[in-house]
Amino acid sequence: MSAATEPVRFGLVVFPGSNCDTDAFQAVATFPGATARYLWHKDTGFDDIDAVILPGGFSYGDYLRCGAIARFSPIMDAVRGFAGDGGLVLGICNGFQILAEAGLLPGALIRNTCLTFVCRYVNLRVETTATPFTSACTPGERPRIVVKHNEGNYTADPETLARMKANDQIVLRYVDAAGEPTDAANPNGAVESIAGVCNEGRNVFGMMPHPENSVEDGLAGGTDGRCIFRSMIDHVLAARAAHGAGAGGDASRPAAAAGGAR
């Protein structure tokens, strides 16, 4: 088997209270070129993983603040090291909250402005395809997928926001049917309708909506979430090809910003 045909290996971190881990596992399994395996929060390391997903849920009961306890799980040191080496890390919903608490992503997620749990479809707009998580999307693409959260209200101070804009780190926004980021289309009060952001290195990405629930035709969720996983798989395969080496493993570790060039 050449590196190009070896499956892309996803690791799904399971915390006590994760509840979207199985959905993410099933989502990955719908891609013929990908495999998934669970990583336990008490693990102190992992090998043979091309991309890590922190799934949604209520890790540690959301005690204190969402993600505040999970960020100190033993596996988070390994995730931090993996991200530091340029590995792809996707945080969905509670996973996004954990990455923000861990300082791997800028800003924070606070209580929804409406003070209620929000569970509904939202229209998103892909603000940049220059990330390993959206490179398979078309610029301005508007995936329609679900949110389900109580603390999805993204916030960051003005200086941080300005820096993120300058670095093209705002990846997804909530928009209305016409594609405009109106207040009415914003499910949680997030500043500037932000639904997903990446780090400066572009290899860590957090989003509140759930792409893993929209991957299969014939099911209620549609297939609009596939572009996220497709992008990640394409990125890992492209990085392997670029490195030219036969082995997977480190050869598949992307150079941090390589995902944008498509």
Place this chain on the structure above:
Amino acid sequence: MNVRVYVTPKQGILDPQGATVERALPALGFQGVKDVRIGRFIELTLDMPQGATPEAADALVDDMCKRLLANPIIEDYTYAIDEG
């Protein structure tokens, strides 16, 4: 020693709960209410080694706040430490 930690949303950070309560109070007839901020109150008992200085306890509590009890991106904190 007994420690009381007060965590509040940072100035400039939206506080949806505070905003809702601020709207609710006038509806009940309480006029003149503004700047409602809703935070978190944490009590804990701290056993320090014999002879530890108040400064050592202060540094420890400050570190707890920074690393776990508050998220400095969105929250401010203050604390009070009582001997005994």
